Amino acid sequence: MQDYEPQNLELRIQRNWISSGALKVCETADRPAFYCLAMFPYPSGRLHMGHVRNYTIGDVIARFQRMRGYNVLQPMGWDAFGLPAENAALKHGVPPARWTRENIAQMKAQLQRLGLAYDWNREIATCDPSYYRWEQWLFVRLFKKGVIYKKAGMVNWDPVDQTVLANEQVIDGRGWRSGALVEKREIPMYYFAITRYAEELLSDLDQLEGWPEQVRAMQRNWIGKSFGAEIVFDYDEASIGEKGQLRVYSTRPDTLMGATYIAVAAEHPLATRAAEGNPALAAFIAACKAGSVAEADMATMEKKGMPTGQFVVHPLTGAKLPVFVANYVLWGYGEGAVMAVPAHDERDFAFANKYALPIVQVYKPAQGEDSFSATQWQEWYAAKDGSLVTVNTGKYDGLDFTAAFDAIVADLEASGHGTRKTQFRLRDWGISRQRYWGCPIPIIHCPSCGDVPVPEQDLPVVLPEDVVPDGAGNPLAKMPSFYACKCPNCGSDARRETDTMDTFVESSWYYARYASPRSERAMVEPDAARYWLPVDQYVGGIEHAILHLLYARFFHKLMRDEGLVTGDEPFKRLLTQGMVVADTFYRELDGGKKEWINPADVDITRDDKGRMIAATLKADGQPVEIGGMEKMSKSKNNGVDPQGLIERYGADTIRLFVLFAAPPDQSLEWSDAGVEGAARFLKRLWRLVMTEAEQAAPPPVDPAVLNAAQRDLRRQAHQMIAKVGDDIGRRQTFNTAIAAVMELSNVLGRWADDTPAGRAVAREAMLLSICALAPMVPHIAQALWEALGQPGLVMDAAWPEADPAALVRDELEIVVQVNGKRRGQIRVPVDADQDAVGQAALAEPNVQRFLEGASVRKLIVVPGKLVNVVV
RNA sequence: GCCCGGGUGGCGAAACGGUAGACGCAAGGGACUUAAAAUCCCUCGGGCCUGUCCCAUGCCGGUUCGAGUCCGGCCCCGGGCACCA
Secondary structure (H helix, E strand, O other), X not given: OOOOOHHHHHHHHHHHHHHOOOOOOOXXXXXXXXXXXXXXXXXXXXXXXXXXXXXXXXXXXXHHXXXXXOEEEOOOEEOOOOHHHHHHHHHHOOOHHHXXXXXXXXXXXXXXXXXXXXXXXHOEEOOOHHHHHHHHHHHHHHHHHXXXXXXXXXXXXXXXXXXXXXXXXXXXXXXXXXXXXXXEEEEEEEEEOHHHHHHHHHHHHHHOOEOOHHHHHHHHHHHOEEEEEEXXXXXXXXXXXXXXXXXXXXXXXXXXXXXXXXXXXXXXXXXXXXXXXXXXXXXXXXXXXXXXXXXXXXXXXXXXXXXXXXXXEOOOOOOEEEEEEEOOOOOOOXXXXXXXXXXXXXXXXXXXXXXXXXXXXXXXXXXXXXOOOHHHHHHHHHOOOOOEEEOOOHHHOOOOHXXXXXXXXXXXXXXXXXXXXXXXXXXXXXXXXXXXXXOEOOEEEEOOOEEEEOOHHHOOOOOOOXXXXXXXXXXXXXXXXXXXXXXXXXXXXXXXXXXXXXXXXXXXXXXXXXXXOOOOOOOOOXXXXXXXXXXXXXXXXXXHOOHHHHXXXXXXXXXXXXXXXXXXXXXXXXXXXXXXXXXXXXXXXXXXXXXXXXXXXXXXXXXXXXXXXXXXXXXXXXXXXXXXXEEOOOOOOOOOOHHXXXXXXXXXXXXXXXXXXXXXXXXXXXXXXXXXXXXXXXXXXXXXXXXXXXXXOOOOOOHHHOOHHHHXXXXXXHHHHHHHHHHHHHHOOXXXXXXXXXXXXXXXXXXXXXXXXXXXXXXXXXXXXXXXXXXXXXXXXXXXXXXXXXXXXXXXXXXXXXXXXXXXXXXXXXXXXXXXXXXXXXXXXXXXXXXXXXXXXXXXXXXXXXXXXXXXOXXXXXXXXXXXXXX
8 A cells, every 4th residue: 555645645646736727726617616715924934833824724615615615716915015024134135026936936935835725816915016016096086085095193103212112112101222212293194084083883793694793792892882972161361371171982871970080192282381481291292192092001091180280161051170190191182182970980989089079969769778889880880771869969859870971961062161072992903104114105295285196197106115114214214216206286396105004904805806916907907806706705813803904894895885895795695713722831031022033942841740840951951941832833932833844744744733632723832743743644554545445346335225324324423524514614613523534534444344235335425524524634634635546636526415314324423411410321212202201211211310210390302312300 | 991802731722501721832852963953753731649530711699410611790801982994
């Protein structure tokens, strides 16, 4: 018998796929389309296990649907712009373009070695002008339409390197390279008006039935529709020095009578005004502007404030409320000012105590004791169910949430001091990046005409590629050859925009470009779009659950409104895979920086329960710190390189392992031993089938002549294929699909019936197993398919449906419980009625023991499964 | 801090309200072998009163004939938080 040699075998079969043209895809009317897409990778240089997992899952679904008769589009490409290329340039002095293209070549070879059924003719890279020209083309249209506009936005500014930093480049409030304290700075930026689509992005979530509820919930909360009121506070002229009004938005206008102060952001006009001639306040405002713009940082810092000495007038009581500057109020959220109700909000309560501000309780229980205490604010604030009524509110006393809300808002509206308002948490999407390696924003700044979009015939604005960034600002801004230009309107000297677009823009529409990737006539060819879109199955990491998926949904609607695509949503069904995680190890360097060490370079000591207790660096034998399980990443240097594993075990083994080790939506813990197990299974399967293949083919299965054991095996085989079809197609639990095949192959391994009927049944079971595995381990499946004399490609074989006649059984095993505890098991004929099953259950000897001295109160018979005797 | 997940044997997991631990890894024992590797077979959550018994799915409480699964409250771990992709 030939040995299982995955290296030669896989390369031979991959060549066969290519030479037979099996992977070429085009629009055909004779078969329905199925578009299966896995999120394209950033070309970091080497494939990591997250990629292997992502693309294997996509490939399984694509191949499965192909066997089910669909014309399957499964493309691949490169999300090629982004920060890492500039970091590589800083480190190695290579132009980002060259670095990126070399990485693409390497990763493409690795992907091809995995045996993924991609049509490489459709490959795209977002850094190619042929791709981003269409992004610029759409930008111009949207700019003219007003969906893209310009306003000031806040960025992290590194005062030493004189550059804008990404949130990732701010570590503990300092620039990652300079170590300087980062400041917030406002600069002009272009924005997509995504908030105009907020309502639709929210309501269309309901039609995404193929999406995990978890992701829909995250997006719903992110969009964050809330109902409340805008409330207007007149300035106290004596303290502010002029007439004016302060606006706040609140979801709880019902608590307005408990508002005892106002907090504004450091950037708020009132704060700026108060700081004039108040050095202490000016210093405080400056301190608020230090640090990063990341929301997680803002939300976890200590809440601080300072009085401005200004007051505003409470619109209902006329009381004067002090205005504070507070570091927790975000400028750019709502009005940049909030009303504070310390009695019923945790943060306001803490703040009021810290600065000795009054606390006015406005709710009490509708029934029972009024036991207001400092710890009770939270439940009180949250309860909108009528269990609380207002108190200390004068004419509004005794109302529940809804009644108080309505009464107070009505009075505010009557006096012109407020109005009912729906608000979204979602903010417009700022896309300007002060970076080189991105898609140029096609705008020309003219001293007389203002911002002029680049005319369509001048597109694309090509990014010069022979540039090496130096970390001090955007090199484009120092290149007159790039920015010097004439105004397309008036012809006078003008300056080209040097900011580039957020890389999320490229990844927001690539799925549509794959329908017609080479088109020079259109962003998306209408016929191709109609045939392929929307994506039937999208697969990608859960870390993209909000931003990428929301932006892509938004873009689909933008493109729809431009007449480029039809339908409201880009992705029908979504599978969010969990992350691939591995242990992390590090050493602390001088200055507190961590040097992350790859797991392959450490020796691990475990206790007798197998838990890791210590680790040392192989190179020097000295201890390293254990950092816990985290997502495999370059930054934590805990990646396992798939390449070495493929060379050692073959692609099928790696694919089998990543599918088998965990359900796809859960995180996957890396295990070298698990890979061995996957390899072992494939070797066993190989021997099993090859032993059968060496013998002359048995006659086809004749169900009429089978004995009980043969019928049993046949039933198990057909049950297996039914389960695998359901597991891949509906449940998308590839781990249980594989387990089902393993279970059957264990039975086949013990099968010793050499009669013609026995061999016929065994061979049928093997063929079903090969088909079942073909989407997951396509190379070995093809080889075994051929060995059993089957014609053509198994990837083009029809997916086998279970034979209903084979699934029929004569007897069932029924579990018997007494009061919900398993007490016995009975065998009953399949057609036994419920009473008969119940009686048989009561007669079971062990069950009888538990029935002694008790009377049967109820008998629950779950057909085909179990009987529960309630005594 | 806020939003969303997860927690089951030594480990990865299964159980789609109905037999907790399928399938696999590791470990132990055996067969084969001069030996090792490979392969095959057996054992494998805990307990002691060895019974088709008792306990056991992060912790506490509830719903149900029946809860790992549903509900409420907590603890721990992970993801996202708008300039990493």
